[in-house]
Amino acid sequence: MTHSLHRKGIEKDLKKDYVVLAMLAAGFNDKYDDSRQKLIKIGEILKNHNPVNIMPEIGWRTSPTVTATFNNIKTVKKIIRILKKEDLGLSIVISGLISEIEKVVKEVDLGVHTIHFSLGNTFGRRELLPQEKILEITTMCGHHTVSSQSITHYLELIKQGKLTVEKAAKKLTKPCVCGIFNTSRAIQILNTLVKD
Amino acid sequence: MDIKTDVCNGCGQCVIVCPVQAIRMVDNKAVIDEELCVECSVCYRDANCPVNAIRMKRLKWPRVIRVPFSNVIATHKVTGVPGRGTEEMKTNDVTNRFNIGEIGVSIELGRPGIGTHLENIELFTTRLSKIGVTYEEKSPVTALMVDDKGHINEEIKEQRVLSAIIEFKIPDKKLPQILEVIRKVDKEIDTVFSVGIVSRIKDNNTKEIMNRVSQLGFQVRPNAKINIGLGRP
Ligand code: SF4
Numbered sequence: 001m002t003h004s005l006h007r008k009g010i011e012k013d014l015k016k017d018y019v020v021l022a023m024l025a026a027g028f029n030d031k032y033d034d035s036r037q038k039l040i041k042i043g044e045i046l047k048n049h050n051p052v053n054i055m056p057e058i059g060w061r062t063s064p065t066v067t068a069t070f071n072n073i074k075t076v077k078k079i080i081r082i083l084k085k086e087d088l089g090l091s092i093v094i095s096g097l098i099s100e101i102e103k104v105v106k107e108v109d110l111g112v113h114t115i116h117f118s119l120g121n122t123f124g125r126r127e128l129l130p131q132e133k134i135l136e137i138t139t140m141c142g143h144h145t146v147s148s149q150s151i152t153h154y155l156e157l158i159k160q161g162k163l164t165v166e167k168a169a170k171k172l173t174k175p176c177v178c179g180i181f182n183t184s185r186a187i188q189i190l191n192t193l194v195k196d
Numbered sequence: 197m198d199i200k201t202d203v204c205n206g207c208g209q210c211v212i213v214c215p216v217q218a219i220r221m222v223d224n225k226a227v228i229d230e231e232l233c234v235e236c237s238v239c240y241r242d243a244n245c246p247v248n249a250i251r252m253k254r255l256k257w258p259r260v261i262r263v264p265f266s267n268v269i270a271t272h273k274v275t276g277v278p279g280r281g282t283e284e285m286k287t288n289d290v291t292n293r294f295n296i297g298e299i300g301v302s303i304e305l306g307r308p309g310i311g312t313h314l315e316n317i318e319l320f321t322t323r324l325s326k327i328g329v330t331y332e333e334k335s336p337v338t339a340l341m342v343d344d345k346g347h348i349n350e351e352i353k354e355q356r357v358l359s360a361i362i363e364f365k366i367p368d369k370k371l372p373q374i375l376e377v378i379r380k381v382d383k384e385i386d387t388v389f390s391v392g393i394v395s396r397i398k399d400n401n402t403k404e405i406m407n408r409v410s411q412l413g414f415q416v417r418p419n420a421k422i423n424i425g426l427g428r429p
Pocket residue numbers: 199203204205206207208209210211225226243244245246247248249250
């Protein structure tokens with residue numbers, strides 16, 4: 001799962017979109033009696049910091065990862081500080097604007113261990129893709145479970161006054177089981193699209 | 197996936213949620229295009245079908261191969277990770293899968309949201325194998341390969357999936373050759389693909405690898421995944 005890697009959007013919007021992931025490494029730190037407890041503890045820490053979305057708790061107990069989404073870097077910094085202090089030994093990956101993450105990581109006396117970045121363009125038959133703003137929403141689910149026609153359908157309903165932007169964003173969030181779909185960013189993009 | 201047309205009331209909910217537009221309304225009944233359907237189960241889980249007309253079908257080989265490459269709930273037997281990829285760099289601070297002087301590459305075919313036939317994998321892998329790359333052992337795509345020339349199992353080539361990720365690593369110096377392959381396939385492929393580059397970072401210098409990729413003529417996005425080095429074995 002390249003989960004949050006290919007999220008689209010301009011820097012200004014990405015400033016409100018960070019995903020924090022914790023992961024057990026198979027055959028390494030997943031084998032101890034307290035490995036699962038540590039992952040669950042991280043889930044609790046993330047939950048206590050007002051995420052805009054978070055993996056359902058059943059996932060913390062069954063999957064090798066815990067993920068949550070935040071709409072500001074300040075909170076992410078606080079979380080990194082706590083995780084550093086707790087020293088649980090699980091891998092932590094932050095997705096979002098490189099410049100911002102680098103800055104806060106440095107401020108808490110940590111460093112960048114490994115980076116995974118996306119080449120700017122989608123390749124191949126780009127003409128098959130929906131418009132960029134729609135892609136900004138669909139790519140917030142790394143498994144692409146959010147369909148582009150659900151967005152256009154909900155936009156129509158919003159324009160007709162049959163659905164609120166908030167409810168539409170909530171509906172769009174539902175298929176994403178990892179908790180990395182940024183509901184508040186979706187509201188912002190839907191608002192822009194409604195005005196267009 | 198199967199829709200019981202005798203039960204369907206034509207509400208259209210499933211048409212809206214299908215990520216690859218595989219469901220159409222015919223005479224006010226929802227009908228799945230079997231070729232387009234990637235077996236992701238989104239309609240089953242999220243359409244809220246008011247009459248329970250959407251049913252999971254027991255799939256036979258080779259169609260069943262669509263499931264692990266499309267359904268987020270399905271866990272690949274080879275990876276143990278739900279979804280289509282592996283741990284890749286996410287646990288690199290523990291596993292050292294990617295060391296200094298090595299570059300990891302992830303090429304995700306069909307992404308974002310268009311889907312791909314599995315045969316497209318060979319457009320890359322037959323070329324990559326000639327260059328000499330180390331495929332990620334635990335990748336589901338690697339498990340489809342039948343030889344060291346990058347060919348995949350004939351029986352599954354026509355199957356369509358939501359996305360398939362080719363994951364491999366190379367010594368740093370081979371990067372230009374890999375980017376050349378990406379340039380070539382960009383013009384040949386019948387779907388879309390997205391590319392990610394993994395690099396172990398020395399002295400917090402992320403600019404070095406990103407500048408290198410830019411100098412080779414590729415744009416780099418301002419957002420990325422960053423492993424902050426808190427893991428240990
Ligand atoms: S959601 Fe159910 S009832 Fe509605 S169109 Fe689809 S199959 Fe028919």
